[in-house]
Every structure is written in C-alpha cells, then in structure tokens.
Amino acid sequence: MSKLLVLYNPDHINHFWQSHVERPERVVSLLEGLSFALSSLHFGKVYFENEKLKVFLNKDLIVLEDIENFLYLAHEKDYVSYIKTICMEKKLGFLDLDTYFTSYTYKVAVEAVGANIISYYLLKDYKYIFNVVRPPGHHATKNKAMGFCIFNNIATLAKFLLKENIRKIFIIDFDAHHGNGTQEIVYNDRDIYYFSTHFYPGYPGTGSKDENNEHIFNVPVDPDSSDEVFFNIYGNYLESLFESCKPEIILVSAGFDIHELDPITPLKVSYKGIEFILEKIKNLAEKYNLK
Ligand SMILES: [Zn+2]
Known part of the structure; x- marks a missing residue:
C-alpha cells in the first residue's frame, strides 16, 4: 500500500x-x-x-x-x-x-x-x-x-463520515486561529470530537474553555506561546483524550500559520515545534491503528 x-x-x-x-x-x-x-x-x-x-x-x-x-x-x-x-x-x-x-x-x-x-x-x-x-x-x-x-x-x-456509519471521528485543528465554523457545525454531533489549539484572545473571538463539552476540546493558549506550550499539550493531553475517546479516524486542520514567521499571527512556534505536533499525530495514528 x-x-x-x-x-x-x-x-x-x-x-x-x-x-x-x-x-x-x-x-x-x-x-x-x-x-x-x-x-x-x-x-x-x-x-x-x-x-x-x-x-x-x-x-x-x-x-x-x-x-x-x-x-x-x-x-x-x-x-x-x-x-x-x-x-x-x-x-x-x-x-x-x-x-x-x-x-x-x-x-x-x-x-x-x-x-x-x-x-x-x-x-x-x-x-x-x-x-x-x-x-x-x-x-x-x-x-x-x-x-x-x-x-x-x-x-x-x-x-x-457519520452518514457512512463511521463513529468516533477525531478532528485535530492546530491552526493558529480557532475553527469557529467547524465547532459550530459539529456542536451537536457527539460522535465527532473537535480538539483545537489556538491563540486566545484573538480572531475569531471564539474558542474559550467555556465552550467545551464532552466532545469539544478547546485548548486556548497565550498569543505569544512557543514550542514548550505545544510540547506539553500534544505530548500529554492529546494522548489522554485518545485513551478516553477511542476514535476510529483522525482528521487534521493543518494551519501552518502557527509558525513564528507567519506575518499575521502572534504565535512563536518553530519548525521543530510543528514537526513535533505532526510526529505526535502520526504516532497516535499508528498506535491506535487509525487512518
Ligand atoms: Zn489561521
């Protein structure tokens, strides 16, 4: 394959x-x-x-x-x-x-x-x-x-995917901004998990922890956050969520605007930080045998 x-x-x-x-x-x-x-x-x-x-x-x-x-x-x-x-x-x-x-x-x-x-x-x-x-x-x-x-x-x-009877769909959104639209559209679908890291406060204004429920996991970070913050979230917290949610498939909103050189966002993530996030997602996919 x-x-x-x-x-x-x-x-x-x-x-x-x-x-x-x-x-x-x-x-x-x-x-x-x-x-x-x-x-x-x-x-x-x-x-x-x-x-x-x-x-x-x-x-x-x-x-x-x-x-x-x-x-x-x-x-x-x-x-x-x-x-x-x-x-x-x-x-x-x-x-x-x-x-x-x-x-x-x-x-x-x-x-x-x-x-x-x-x-x-x-x-x-x-x-x-x-x-x-x-x-x-x-x-x-x-x-x-x-x-x-x-x-x-x-x-x-x-x-x-829900319509095709795939259950436990896990969306990981590491774009610098909160995916307000994704959250809104899947808000009542308990079999779709939405996990988002994003700088907060900031555009589009949503994504606080107050909006979380049993399948919405917003992890707002300070606007000047660098690699260390993401190492902790993607190295520990994400895996603990996988343990409890047991997803069947992972979908990723890959927003590379978290990079420190992005001209319109304040985050300070390096190439190493992005590599770490992607490696973690890949490792989780392999560990849990997910697509
Ligand atoms: Zn963005």
Missing part, C-alpha cells in the same frame, strides 16, 4: 485577489516542498465540472456525482445557492471584511470540499491523505463565509 496521497485542486489559482494574504502561493509552495522532500508521493488532481467531481489519479479517472449535495451536510441550502449566485453574477467582491470571491470561487471551493469527500473512497489504497486545497474552510459556518473560508471542508467530511 502506498503511504501518502496528495490531493489538490489546480483551479485554485483562479481564486485570487491581488496582494491578499490568502493567495495561490500558499498551495504552490507546499506542493513544491512536498515533491522536493518526498519521492514516493502520489498526486491526484481534483476538478468540479458539470455538477460532478472528477479526480485524475495516476492513470485513472474517478467521477463522483451530485457533489453539491455533500455541501448540504454542513451548510444551509440558501447559503450554498447564495455563494453560487454571487460568484456567477457579481464575479468579484467581498463576502465579509476579509473573504473575497471571484467568478471561479464557487467551483474552487466545491473542489476543496470534494477533495475531502473523495479521500474517504481512496482510504482503502492509502494510509494517509493530505489535501492541499484552497480556499481554507475552518471559519466557514453553516450560513456565513468568514476568515478567508467559503465552505467548511473538514466539517463537511466529518458529517459525511
């Missing part, structure tokens, strides 16, 4: 606003880095065309019908059609203070969700799947685009 598949949506370059920080280079540099660092990768290209998701993987073409229906697992129908219409008719603008759209944004955002959904079908062939997609998703709520996010990629996948 090949170990790692990377899915990406090449059309993401059409979701672009001059000088905005959420820009195509984020994905381009990740793909370049992955190709450089790892030689045994498989890449899959994801396109949304004529209401169908098409995935080109090796020499195969995989087609998924009715992909838009998956969006309704996490988002209100009116919201989905609002995004579709505004992209088609207005072609360029902002959905909130910092979330832009172009005429391609709806298509590209559906591809990002679609990459997650298709991952479920490809898990039989790959142990790990890394979806390098734009736009991001964890701030998108049931009916609102915000924080550069249009549709909630990871929450849609989690809801889809």
Whole structure:
C-alpha cells in the first residue's frame, strides 16, 4: 500500500485577489516542498465540472456525482445557492471584511470540499491523505463565509463520515486561529470530537474553555506561546483524550500559520515545534491503528 496521497485542486489559482494574504502561493509552495522532500508521493488532481467531481489519479479517472449535495451536510441550502449566485453574477467582491470571491470561487471551493469527500473512497489504497486545497474552510459556518473560508471542508467530511456509519471521528485543528465554523457545525454531533489549539484572545473571538463539552476540546493558549506550550499539550493531553475517546479516524486542520514567521499571527512556534505536533499525530495514528 502506498503511504501518502496528495490531493489538490489546480483551479485554485483562479481564486485570487491581488496582494491578499490568502493567495495561490500558499498551495504552490507546499506542493513544491512536498515533491522536493518526498519521492514516493502520489498526486491526484481534483476538478468540479458539470455538477460532478472528477479526480485524475495516476492513470485513472474517478467521477463522483451530485457533489453539491455533500455541501448540504454542513451548510444551509440558501447559503450554498447564495455563494453560487454571487460568484456567477457579481464575479468579484467581498463576502465579509476579509473573504473575497471571484467568478471561479464557487467551483474552487466545491473542489476543496470534494477533495475531502473523495479521500474517504481512496482510504482503502492509502494510509494517509493530505489535501492541499484552497480556499481554507475552518471559519466557514453553516450560513456565513468568514476568515478567508467559503465552505467548511473538514466539517463537511466529518458529517459525511457519520452518514457512512463511521463513529468516533477525531478532528485535530492546530491552526493558529480557532475553527469557529467547524465547532459550530459539529456542536451537536457527539460522535465527532473537535480538539483545537489556538491563540486566545484573538480572531475569531471564539474558542474559550467555556465552550467545551464532552466532545469539544478547546485548548486556548497565550498569543505569544512557543514550542514548550505545544510540547506539553500534544505530548500529554492529546494522548489522554485518545485513551478516553477511542476514535476510529483522525482528521487534521493543518494551519501552518502557527509558525513564528507567519506575518499575521502572534504565535512563536518553530519548525521543530510543528514537526513535533505532526510526529505526535502520526504516532497516535499508528498506535491506535487509525487512518
Ligand atoms: Zn489561521
């Protein structure tokens, strides 16, 4: 079995606003880095065309019908059609203070969700799947685009997995910001665990421990936190949660904006710190035999 598949949506370059920080280079540099660092990768290209998701993987073409229906697992129908219409008719603008759209944004955002959904079908062939997609998703709520996010990629996948009778889904969100949208969408799903580390107080204003319940685990950290803080949380606390939750699958919102060189976040995590977090997650997946 090949170990790692990377899915990406090449059309993401059409979701672009001059000088905005959420820009195509984020994905381009990740793909370049992955190709450089790892030689045994498989890449899959994801396109949304004529209401169908098409995935080109090796020499195969995989087609998924009715992909838009998956969006309704996490988002209100009116919201989905609002995004579709505004992209088609207005072609360029902002959905909130910092979330832009172009005429391609709806298509590209559906591809990002679609990459997650298709991952479920490809898990039989790959142990790990890394979806390098734009736009991001964890701030998108049931009916609102915000924080550069249009549709909630990871929450849609989690809801889809529930529908497929996978129980005990564990989302780890190590992005610098709290995934308010993910938390909102899964808040009443006791079989979806949501674990988030993020600086607090800070954007988007949510993520305090007061919001926690038996399956929501917010771990807010001081804005100037460095590696040591994350060593403790990911080295000890996360494993204790795995012991009690016994998840069947791990989904990760990998926000590399925790890095000390990120221009818009205050956290001071080094490359070593990020490596530690990823190693811990990988070790837990192996220890508990999870995908
Ligand atoms: Zn972030």
